[in-house]
Amino acid sequence: MSRPSGQDLSGPDRPSAHTADVPAARSGAPFRRLPRLLAALCDRLPEDRIAVVEQVLDTITGPEDPLLSRFIAAQSAAGLGQQLSEIVRVWRAEMPDMTGAGLALALATSRSFPRPRPAQVAVSGPISASIPARLTSGVAVEVIRMAQTSLLIASFAAHGARDVVTEIGQAVDRGVRVDLLLEESTQASAAFAELPDHVHVWHRVGPSGVLHAKLIAADRHTALLGSANLTDRALSDNIELGVVLRDPHLVEPLVGHFRWLLAPENNVMRLA
Template sequence: MARNASSEHRLPQLLGALCERLPEDRIAAVEHIFEMATGPDDVLVSRFIADQSAAGLAHQLTEIIHAWRAEAPGLTGAGLALALATARSSPRPKPAQVVISGPLSASVPARLTSGVVIEVIRSAATSLLIASFAAYGAQDVVEEIGDAVDRGVQVDLLLEESTQASAAFRKLPKEVQVWHREGAPGVLHAKLIAADRHTAFLGSANMTDRAFFENIELGVLLRDPRLVEPLVEHFHWLLAPGSGVMRRA
């Protein structure tokens, strides 16, 4: 009986999907576990999977183990680690990723808002653009922004004046530029973090501890410059003196 063609290629597809989801250091950690494993039923692997807290990641890794056992039972852990390393090194477009705050679903791959915010800020090499309607607490984020300034990143904070959001960032260096909406009936309600022109996080979450850890929030992480550049250009236009939309605080 002929095997289903899609099942024959399930393991490579699952490894590729894992590489698309995780940053380099996390993929390297998975490779290390696979390399030490004797096979798909090694307790080392099952313990590693059980320790994963990111939404849907344990399920994703379990699917890889099931495919390893069904499709390549003779493949060593070192062999699987090499396959994952090969997939990681192959250039591929990075798809958008779902980002959430609140309850986690065990079967839906998603990432947590708090971790994504830090990751995007750390990825900035030259510029960081942040827009938020409200801001309160979020000291880890404030510290990361300060670290970005220390490494020479230009930071622009677009904040809603009526919520006094700028108070959350008062300890940041003077090099940080804070912007408010210029006299208009509407408010600045956008939530965006853009690193350079390559990565952006946008969604419903404000820059607050409740939005990062308690509320039910939804967002998306974009790592495609073709999508990120128009976002950055739009906000640069908003900040331009001739637009009359934003003013320096």
């Protein structure tokens, strides 16, 4: 915390600045934004993407290296180029003599300390370069890819979405249990007809109401919630909004609710 100008901090409750064997206070150290920006980048990107950034940084000499400018200009994810540009700007201002390899090491250090990751925005349709959001189509595939034991997917409508269907098939191949909760009146299950028979497809019991939820949950640790159905338009062209949760404390009860819906004794969902 900064001290008001002219404030007298001497007195009986404050040791003298010349007291022997007392280490110098560290409060005068300059505040640096760069570590916080690197941590925010780790929060945003999946580990494999962070590793790519580290590899690029390892090859550059410093913040003025043209290779870094070209790498930033090539980024298509919404807001990522601006986020990287801000890191370079602060790098130049705070630690201009640090090499790219040094910054890569700092980024790897931040990545190596697991911590709860914040919710992340996912969008479809037109996006502003200044908004730190990711496209729904890419996020959906990423969440499916994270499943190791179970995958729970709910959608009102489904059509096309070849990347999603392919990724679900690969999840099945690695032994993941897949449950698809689909609205029967939209014939959504047809989009997944090529998947193996042991993929569980569920429809709602009875004529009252429809299944309108949109969810992709990997195990009980990561979930994508949003307005987008599993259709080509919803994943890419429509104006849709979603959020990715990576906090097991939030995802666990969410998945628990849908597992309750599937329990036969509750008579809410039935196997197709």
